Amino acid sequence: MLSSINHPLLCPSLPKHGYCSSRTRICSIVRKKRARTMVFASNEGNSEVGVQVGERLYLGLDFGTSGARFALIDKGGTIHAQGKREYPLYKRKETVDWARSWKQTLFLLLEDVPFHLRQIIASISIDGTSATTMIIDSTTGEPLWRPLLYNESCSDALPVVKSIAPENHTVCSGSSTLCKLVSWWNSVDSNKESAALLHQADWLLWLLHGNLRVTDYNNALKVGYDPELDSYPLWLLSQPYSQLLPSVKAPGTPISVLKEDIRTQYGFAKDCAVCTGTTDSIAAFLAARATKPGKAVTSLGSTLAIKLLSTSRVDDARYGVYSHRLDDKWLVGGASNTGGAVLRQIFTDELLENLSEQINPMKTSPLDFYPLPTVGERFPIADPKMVPRLHPRPESDVEYLHGILESIARIEAKAYGLLKDLGATQVEEVFTAGGGAKNEKWTKIRERVLGLPVSRAIQTEAAYGAALLALKGAQQCAR
Numbered sequence: 054m055l056s057s058i059n060h061p062l063l064c065p066s067l068p069k070h071g072y073c074s075s076r077t078r079i080c081s082i083v084r085k086k087r088a089r090t091m092v093f094a095s096n097e098g099n100s101e102v103g104v105q106v107g108e109r110l111y112l113g114l115d116f117g118t119s120g121a122r123f124a125l126i127d128k129g130g131t132i133h134a135q136g137k138r139e140y141p142l143y144k145r146k147e148t149v150d151w152a153r154s155w156k157q158t159l160f161l162l163l164e165d166v167p168f169h170l171r172q173i174i175a176s177i178s179i180d181g182t183s184a185t186t187m188i189i190d191s192t193t194g195e196p197l198w199r200p201l202l203y204n205e206s207c208s209d210a211l212p213v214v215k216s217i218a219p220e221n222h223t224v225c226s227g228s229s230t231l232c233k234l235v236s237w238w239n240s241v242d243s244n245k246e247s248a249a250l251l252h253q254a255d256w257l258l259w260l261l262h263g264n265l266r267v268t269d270y271n272n273a274l275k276v277g278y279d280p281e282l283d284s285y286p287l288w289l290l291s292q293p294y295s296q297l298l299p300s301v302k303a304p305g306t307p308i309s310v311l312k313e314d315i316r317t318q319y320g321f322a323k324d325c326a327v328c329t330g331t332t333d334s335i336a337a338f339l340a341a342r343a344t345k346p347g348k349a350v351t352s353l354g355s356t357l358a359i360k361l362l363s364t365s366r367v368d369d370a371r372y373g374v375y376s377h378r379l380d381d382k383w384l385v386g387g388a389s390n391t392g393g394a395v396l397r398q399i400f401t402d403e404l405l406e407n408l409s410e411q412i413n414p415m416k417t418s419p420l421d422f423y424p425l426p427t428v429g430e431r432f433p434i435a436d437p438k439m440v441p442r443l444h445p446r447p448e449s450d451v452e453y454l455h456g457i458l459e460s461i462a463r464i465e466a467k468a469y470g471l472l473k474d475l476g477a478t479q480v481e482e483v484f485t486a487g488g489g490a491k492n493e494k495w496t497k498i499r500e501r502v503l504g505l506p507v508s509r510a511i512q513t514e515a516a517y518g519a520a521l522l523a524l525k526g527a528q529q530c531a532r
Contacts (some may be wrong), residue, residue, distance in 0.1 A: 069082035080326075080530035080532075082350070085214040086349060088378065097174040102131075103131075104127070104133065104173065108127060108128075108328070109127075109128070109173055109175035109519075109527065110126065110127055110130070110133055110170060110453070111125070111126050111127070111174065111175060111176050111177075111178070111520050111524040111527060112124075112125050112176070112520060112523055113126070113177075113178055113179070113515075113518065113519025113521065113522065113523055114159070114162055114178075114179075114516060114519030115180050115336060115514065115516035115518075115519055116155060116159075116179065116181045116253060116257060117333050117515065118203070119139070119140070120137055120138055120139045120140055120158075120211065120374050121137065121138050121155075121158045121162055122137040122138075122162075122462070123135060123136055123162045123165065123166060124514060124516035124520045125166060125170060125262070125520070126520045126524065128524060130521075132517070134166060134167050135514075135516065136162065136165045136166075138161050138162055138165070140154045140155070140158055141154055141157055141158070142154060143157075145352060150199075151202070152187070152196045152199075152256075155253065155256075156260060158261060163315075163319050171319060171320045171322075174321055174325055175322070175324070175325060175326065175327040176307070176325065176327070176521040176523040176530075177261060177325065177326070177327050177523050178305060178327075178330050178334060178520070178526065179254045179258050180255030180331050180335070180336035180381070180522075181218060181252060181255075181256050181257065181330065182202070182205055182253055182333055183271075183272070183275060183332040183333065184203050184229060184230045184275045185202050185335055185359070186250065187249075187250070187255075187256050188234075188237050188248050188249070188250060188297070189251055189256065189265075190244070190249070191247050191249035194204065194259055197244050197247075197248055197277050198237055198241075200253065201233040201237070204228060205228060205233070206227035206232075207227055207228075207232040207233050207236035209234070209239075210233070210239065211226075211227050212229075213239075214229070214231055214518065215290070217288050217292065218289075221369055221370040221371055222277075222368070222370060223274060223275055223368055223375040224275060224276070224277050226340040226373070229275045229276070230252070230273075230275040230276035231277050231289075234250055235294065235305060238294045245294075248297055249265060249266050249299065250276065250299060251265075251268065251272075251497065252268055252272040252305050252469075254269075254272060254331070255267060255269075255272065257266045258308065258317075258327055258330060261315060261327045262308050262309040262310070262311065262312060263309065263312045263313055263415075264308055265447075265470070266300055267299055267300055267302065268301055268302075269302055269303065269304040269306070269331055269376070270301050270302070270391050271332050271335050271377050272330070272331065272332055272333040272376060273299070273315075274375065276298065276404075277289040280377070281366060281378070283301075284288070303380070304329055304330060304331040305328050305329060305331075305521075305526045305529075306328060306329045306526060307326045307328050307527075307530055308327050308328060308329060308360070309326070309327055310325060310326055311325040311326075311327055320390055321346070322459070325528060326526055326530060328523055328525070328527075330519060330522065331518070331519070332377075332514075334358070334360065334386070335377055335384065336517075336518030336522070337350070337514070338350050338518065339521050339522070340510070340512040340515065340517040340518035340521070341484045341486060341510035341513060342484070342512065343360075343484055343510075344362075346382060346478045347362065347478050347482065348362050348482050348484070349361040349362065349469065349482070349483045350483070350484045350485070350510060351483050351484075351485050351486070352485075352487040353393060353485060353487040353488065353489025354393055354471075354488045355392055355393050355397075355532035356388055356390055356393075357389040357391050357392040357465060357468070358386065358387070358388040358389075359386060359387060359465065359472075360386040361385045361386070361469065361477055361480055362382055362384055362385075362478070363376070363383045363384070363478040364380065364382060364384075364386045364472075364475060364478050365383065365476050366378075366383045367385045367472060367477045371433075371435050372387055372431065372432045372433065372435050372475075373388060373432050374432065385477045387431075387433070387468060387471075387472070388431065388432055389430065389432050389433065389464055389465075389468060390429060390430050390431060391423070391424075391425055392461065393428075393488055393489055395424040395426050395457070395461075396442075396454075396457065399443075399453075405454070405492075407472070408451050409458075409494045409495065412451060412454065412458070412494045414453045414494045414495075414498045414501065415497070415501065418456045418459040420447070420456025420457075420459070420460065421456075421460065422442050422443050422460035423439070423441065423442040424441065424442075424457050424461055425440075425441035426441070427441070428440055428441070432468060432471075433464065433467045433471040434467075443457070458492075458494075458498055459498050459502065462499040462502040463502055465502075465503065466503050469503070473481065480503075480505060482506045482508075483499070483507060484507075485507060485508065486510050487512060490509040490513070496502050496508070496509070
């Protein structure tokens with residue numbers, strides 16, 4: 054069972070810049086509705102899922118790169134229901150209509166939540182892909198432009214952004230939200246007065262609560278929001294497109310209760326609160342229970358991504374390193390291009406499993422590789438021209454795989470070392486998420502190379518982290 058009390062993002066600090074009054078007002082509404090409505094699941098429903106009479110549940114939804122998931126938990130962190138959906142692909146002219154696809158998926162997931170459990174859901178939160186940007190009509194909420202996805206680069210705007218932002222700032226990347234906003238601003242002549250900027254998670258949450266122009270400080274980081282000062286910086290506010298920027302709240306802050314039409318259509322409680330969300334990577338970190346400074350999560354998917362809980366903030370655009378605020382702490386992260394994609398280019402899943410079983414993880418591999426799927430590295434070495442190094446290849450496939458796995462572990466160790474050199478808290482323990490977490494021999498290799506305890510995270514789904522944010526919001530309203 055997960056204890057949510059000790060997680061920094063789940064321990065609400067006093068809000069700033071007027072958040073308190075709005076949050077108090079929303080929580081007052083929720084409490085009034087709860088006073089009028091005592092909600093209980095049916096006895097049949099309770100016996101099926103083990104919900105105690107009068108107990109409330111918390112719903113998290115994750116909108117990732119290829120599909121969406123939901124997780125429904127109780128205050129102890131036990132999962133009572135979960136599910137996933139692929140995105141239906143709707144076409145508008147020659148491009149995918151992502152806004153329609155996400156909207157359809159949102160309501161399909163709400164339908165997938167068991168009906169008898171919907172009645173006892175106290176709060177909802179959503180995470181989305183970082184820097185997925187939407188320009189919407191500030192009156193209707195409808196998109197004025199196609200969504201600009203997390204991995205799209207608007208390099209045309211980069212010179213302008215670099216001219217106004219501090220050197221090596223997080224926004225100084227073609228894929229940043231600010232570059233996407235500037236690119237749109239410079240490419241259109243109409244609708245600017247009525248336009249507003251939202252992130253993917255913000256827009257999906259708006260569909261549930263109906264209040265436009267609200268985001269969280271994790272999603273707002275790549276548009277230039279300063280989470281340390283709790284405000285947009287003056288260099289950004291002085292730009293003409295700053296009128297599009299949303300108001301910013303802490304992740305897991307109650308925004309409003311669920312819209313009446315959605316509540317009645319799907320059978321949710323009258324007091325069900327909708328809370329601000331976060332990015333998918335932050336939600337996945339929350340799910341892993343890395344709760345103290347020095348705790349870290351390495352995600353071994355197609356790439357190698359690391360996130361470290363630190364007492365100090367570290368940002369360096371040269372390496373793609375940036376920090377997300379977690380209340381009074383910082384989540385420092387970076388991502389290498391090495392990872393599972395390289396392994397998939399060389400081995401099948403079956404061969405990977407068979408060869409791994411034959412590796413002695415306590416033995417040091419003499420092979421010195423730098424496995425990359427293609428030319429270019431970003432972290433811990435910033436070199437767009439770096440060539441993959443996967444030779445010489447030994448005759449033994451076991452030795453070859455051993456050398457690749459150990460070389461990726463060395464890159465991981467170098468990455469954590471770089472974060473320390475840049476000023477972050479020293480790593481003390483690593484939890485692992487992603488497909489690579491299943492490889493026990495690789496875990497032992499990494500433990501030896503890192504010189505640290507390494508274990509598989511118990512929970513790794515971002516939807517679970519979003520559910521913890523929903524729980525945080527409900528706890529605020531209970532105070």
